[in-house]
Amino acid sequence: MTLRQITDHAGEWLRGVGPQSDTVISSRVRLARNLAGYPFVARASARQHHEVLDRCRAEVMGGRLGEGVLWVDLRESTPLDRQLLVERHLISRQHAGAGGALPRAVAIGADETFAIMVNEEDHLRIQSLRSGMQLDEAFNHVNRIDDLLEDRMEFAFSKRFGYLTACPTNVGTGIRVSVMMHLPALKLTGEIEKVRRAARDMHLAIRGLFGEGSEAMGDLYQVSNQTTLGKPEQEILSEFKHTVVPQIIAYEQQARRALLKQRQAQVDDKVWRAWATLTHAHVIDTEEVLAMLSHLRMGVNMGRIDTVDITTINELFLLAQPAHLQKLIGAEMDPTTRREARAKLIRQRLGQR
């Protein structure tokens, strides 16, 4: 598999299927691990960076994690390729950029259901991504990968603190459970602030589309755990499955019902204006596209519009982003040209000229 092949369709997590997929876009679980006997990435020597990278490559690419795993050496890749991987949530923004010449890589599973970042903040960040509400599947996948790697590599571990990570906020299980949710009605009614407050009280983080510090573009929110020490993996998963996610879903549904009851004309106006904009704009930027797609997605899920299906909308969430757009068109473009190309691509995908 090559990077080129993954560009023209949405990744696994945006397929728009899976349980509760009208509110839950995707489920993600990641484990942070460090090789025993080495300093953490930020303090390791260049030689040690290379050694860790080589050892991880040998294990990850040795065939035990399945066929067709793609290894991307991020020092050798172009900024555009790295941006593409960020847009697909296969690497973090930190892994794409900051390190510069730091020897680092990502291994991507054939169907993009898993990605392993090497030499990010920790030696290994193993993640699995699934569309819809599939936390168990995502966890079982990373757990299996962790077991396989652990047969051949020793991870830094202490009985008291568990898996040792560079940042003490990840120590213990090293697990980050994260659910991406589409919450347009909570945003429209302003109730999202209550969700934020409740989440904070439950020691959960709510972030935007691209994690830390990113805005909630397209009304997409990532809800994730903060506590990693003193709580077993299954307990964290169970909280998400049985309390956190169902509650937020119920809240969003309640807001949608209230909107329909009290503001039906305004809802329809938003949905159809979004449709009108997307099918007729000739110049449009990413942020506006995501905002319009969000309203459209809400309209489809609320049965207010049937001119488009969810899969197409989900795909556009991704393809409208700068790196995907340029990869798809096959040329690097400045922002002005991109806005025109983006508008054209969207008109075409929505069946207009």
Added chain:
Amino acid sequence: MAGLKRKCDQCDKPATHHSVEIVKGQKIEKHLCEEHAIQEGLAIKAVQTPINKLLTNFVKQQSLPSPQPEWVCDQCGMTFTEFREHSLLGCPECYRAFEEPLAPLLERAHEGETQHLGKVPHRVGEGEQRQQHLLRMRKRLEEAVACEDYELAARLRDDIQRLEGQGQVR
């Protein structure tokens, strides 16, 4: 108002210390300058420390469990102050080296917990000591390479490999 700037009872300097005592029904007022107040035991000779410095010292004492000696990880050389600046630890051994100052941070980050519960690697056991030993040997290897002692480096590499071999469960 003549009394606005009252002079010291004992000299011509302005009075800065005032006291009123009632002794056996008699009211005794005292107005003294700094110097005479100290002599009379009304004031103590203060070290001339600016208030902002006093505050800084106070804050330091409050926020750092104990300012000295500085905690240092002897494995990777990281100091606790450095960690506070970047919030990233240097190596696995830092958790042991900074166990004391780290505890309140961990409690805050993890809902009061400081003991791991959850997955345990299947090769854990005698592991911790060996992990520490490995870290130490890798540090010596780095040093050997740095000063171009390749003979030592080769020997260390063999030792590391042997030690790692012991960690294999299967």
